[in-house]
Amino acid sequence: MVNVPGWLLPHRITVEAYAGDSAYGPTYRAPVADVPAMVAATVRTVRDPEGREVTATAQVITASGLDCPAESRITLPDGRTTRALTVSAHTAPGLPVPQSVEVVCE
Template sequence: MIVPRWLLPHRVTVEPYIGDSAYGPRYGPPLADVPAMVAETVKQVRRASDGREVVSTAQVITAPGLTCPAGSRVTLPDGRVSTAISTAQHTAPGLPVPQSTEVMCE
């Protein structure tokens, strides 16, 4: 079961991080108007790249399969541009809970 679209009232834009260049970080084509549920709360999380504890100020839930590696730019519904700290694919085969993607943002 996939998270129902009616539970995703917000819209975000994701620019997937694809690596660094001589001029700074590079991003792929923006994924605009992605249905999401955004919670702007402060949480302490571990950064995917180095395991350090950092503070997340926004958590984004989307349908499964979103491509949003750590370092991606995420434009939240209020227009604030944030950076993805980590992404988790939530699946529960055989259980009656919806599959989703969770992105923790700075």
């Protein structure tokens, strides 16, 4: 399968993958900086992992293989830090279309 071409990912983001909760709150793995992405500032309603309706303010598309579970922290190109609400891997086995990861952010 083919990944999204790099020229379609003009933005750079930083991802701190959610590692779980501790007695002091959420914990994150080491930040991964300079991740190629396509960021769109779109406001829409989505469901979070618990099934609640929440308002999303950004959509991020990256190449496949991104380590970014829901609740991860993401720093967008404009410097805003947000939280991943949903993460979807898009694949099309056997078809000549690129695979990608879509992250919808709060």
